[in-house]
Amino acid sequence: MxxxxxxxxxxxxxxxxxxxxxxxxxxxxxxxxxxLVNESKxxxxxxxxxIDLIRRSMRQRPNVTVDSYAGLLVDYCAQNDVxxxxxxxxxxxxxxxxxxxxxxxxxxxxxxxxxxxxAPDYMFIASSLVKEVARHGGDVADLVPTPxxxxxxxxxxx
Numbered sequence: 001m002x003x004x005x006x007x008x009x010x011x012x013x014x015x016x017x018x019x020x021x022x023x024x025x026x027x028x029x030x031x032x033x034x035x036l037v038n039e040s041k042x043x044x045x046x047x048x049x050x051i052d053l054i055r056r057s058m059r060q061r062p063n064v065t066v067d068s069y070a071g072l073l074v075d076y077c078a079q080n081d082v083x084x085x086x087x088x089x090x091x092x093x094x095x096x097x098x099x100x101x102x103x104x105x106x107x108x109x110x111x112x113x114x115x116x117x118x119a120p121d122y123m124f125i126a127s128s129l130v131k132e133v134a135r136h137g138g139d140v141a142d143l144v145p146t147p148x149x150x151x152x153x154x155x156x157x158x
Contacts, residue, residue: 003030004084004114007073010035010050011043012148013057014130016122020088023116025061032082033058037070044131044155057145074109084112090123 006021010033024031035050045053051066058064069076073085085105087098095115102113125143134140134152141149 001029002083003032003081004028004086005032005034005073005077005080005082006086006088007034007036009038009041009043009127010054011045011127012050012130012144012151013054014122014125014127014144014148015142016088016090016118016125018057018145019119019122020086020116021058021064022061024086024114025064028083028086029063031061031064031086032080033064033066034073034076035066035068036073037068039070045151049151053145053147053151056147072108074105074111077111078109082111084114086114086116088118089115090118090126 004024006017006024008017010017021031021033033054035047035054037047043050047068051068054066058066076082077085085102087102089095089098098113098115105111105113130140130143131152135156137156140152144152
């Protein structure tokens with residue numbers, strides 16, 4: 001069985017994230033979405049909220065599970081029999097950073113990274129932009145799944 005991880009902060013998960021996760025779920029036996037915990041950063045949603053939002057958004061994909069991890073992703077991969085890391089790429093600037101990270105991860109443990117280009121409809125979506133637009137009452141309904149839209153509305157009192 002081929003198990004891969006799709007890591008990220010997912011604060012919040014967007015339709016761009018879901019596109020990459022869904023496409024990975026067609027390519028691999030099991031996809032584990034790993035919400036990476038950075039204790040030095042305060043997110044809009046806490047880790048448990050992020051996990052819940054991803055689970056509710058991915059119910060239709062039985063081979064997708066969600067977990068969290070604080071530490072090096074390669075350590076998570078080694079502890080959980082993960083074959084590869086799956087990353088979405090929006091632009092060339094993503095590739096520059098992600099290639100360097102992939103090479104570091106490969107050097108540390110030999111885990112491979114698979115890049116999936118983001119669908120053109122989602123190339124401009126970033127969680128930080130979604131939060132900023134939602135904070136100011138803008139319409140993000142086409143950018144996030146329904147559970148996230150409701151959670152954003154609740155956070156910002158809209």
